[in-house]
Amino acid sequence: MNLLVLTSICVVMLLGFSLGKAEDCKISATPPNPGSGCCGSAVGVNKSIPGFYAQLSQYPWIGIIEHQKENKTKLLCSATLISGRYMLSAAQCFGARAQQLGKPANVRLGEYITTNDGPDCVEVDGLQECNDGALKIPIEKVITHPDFHKEHNFQHDIALIRLAQIAPITDFIKPICLPTSDITVEAPQERMWTAGWGAVNDTSSASDRLHHVDLPYVDLDACQAAFNISKNRQIKLRQGQLCAGGEEGKDSCKGDAGGPLMYARGHTTEIVGIVSFGGIPCGKLGVPGVYTKVFAYDAWIRANIED
Template identity: 40%
Template sequence: MFHAGRTMFKMPPVVSHILVLVLFSAFCAALTDTCGQTDNLPDPSKQCCGIDLSDDHRETSGDAALNQFPWLALIEHSAGRITCTGVLISSRHVLTAAQCLYHAPKNVRLGEFNKTNSGPDCLHINGKKKCTGGALTIPIGSVIAHPEFARPNFHGHDIAIIKLAERVPYNEFIRPICLPSSDITALPPDGLRLINAGWGSGPKSTHEDDVVKHYVELPYVPLKRCQEIYRSKLNQLASKIGDTHICAGGEKDLDSCRGDGGGPLMSEQNGRYSLEGIVSFGPVPCGREGVPSVYTRVYSYLPWIQSVTTS
């Protein structure tokens, strides 16, 4: 619907459909021209990061749309085994948890929806069939864990950067997320909810639930409150939580879980997503009421991320 003064004009369906295709083609062309393959981190003020093209509106938690969260990455180890998630931050770099480097990852898989399907993934949306182009598997060139990360005590500085062996092209199903341009924990809005997405096993999921990309909205928990909760319920971990962490969750059966390690904790504003945290640790079993999970706070590591990706 278009508005001109008080007169409303309804566009014919065919014209409307053509306009959508034209706008989408223009968007993709602009994406290719201005957001081409580069090692540089995208500017959050541009249209090159943090935007998905999903028009398949869904609930606040559940299966994601095919083209939703196109920065999600699967980290493959030997024989295609997947144990962690990552987040594309440039056409050459994937951010993940340092603990995910334990098993010497070999490849990163991007543009995935159903991780057990070797070809394009398809869904019927509003009576129309929509398909991906199939996942893209890229060899890993090098990995760099934060220098202060220590195994087996992985509760601090749990962050790492994977440099891909080659740059990946951006499209509807593969593109980077924005890194935060400000500290969301400084003045968090009332009722702030953050988003975790990936292929991990939820608190009540079955194997069939884990094969497709899904997401969950989680309440933000201030750091001091998070420390108090862990002190009273998981005392052995309370001292591990500090200023380089961000907490979210605590609602029964809603949580990041096994297989989500290294995955994103995201904020969303006006359709643009920013990477606020990286899945690090939480209660066992996950989804425990009253106990949030703990994420590496990405904002704390922006200088390190910048130095690694530009070296």
């Protein structure tokens, strides 16, 4: 998440508030129906934290993937919970380079500060608020899109993670909703959000605390034009991709791959995109970030989900 210019976001939660109690939701491997209150809603998000950090319970669907090799753990990418058993991420997070750094072994859910063991606590309005601490769930298998090739313009940059067990539903762990329509058909007026533990400037490779940034939607033709004149990356965009950003210092960045691009429809938050790639350096004025358009892969997602 590149935030070179943005120094503060005081957020009164624009994404979904909780509409029902977690215990009322019967979570399974199948993605919940939007509007059920069992996806795309967060609880207790009505305050602001100084700076660009997300709130403890603001994005209960975001997890971070652990790659393990020779008893060492590396955190390379994010993933997004879409049901009790499945998460969405980017196919690039499981390619040859990622495998060299370690086997994808676990996903941490309910994570906030990656360097802290146990509950994470922050001070809000003079009071200390804490989460439950990260829950580590083993990865049972990863399904990458069969047509993904990084060298082919990052097309089909999507993967499904099947967890080894059903994730519990808490204030800090809850699935996001899959998109109900194609966000690119009618350009959204509201801004979108992305969050992760990626780089926050040109000298860092990652952040230990979950942060977020708001981004404007960018039409694919305008996005293509930006990359046509870019000096560092010439690429042909396709209909399975969408763009957001282009504002100086506000972007997803290295380490954010696989994370969600989110859009609020009323009280419900949907995952409309998956962080794929962007300009170099991140947060370059006029160069949006590129995301895999989740709606375009709805049939593929559902066809690969098993009870």
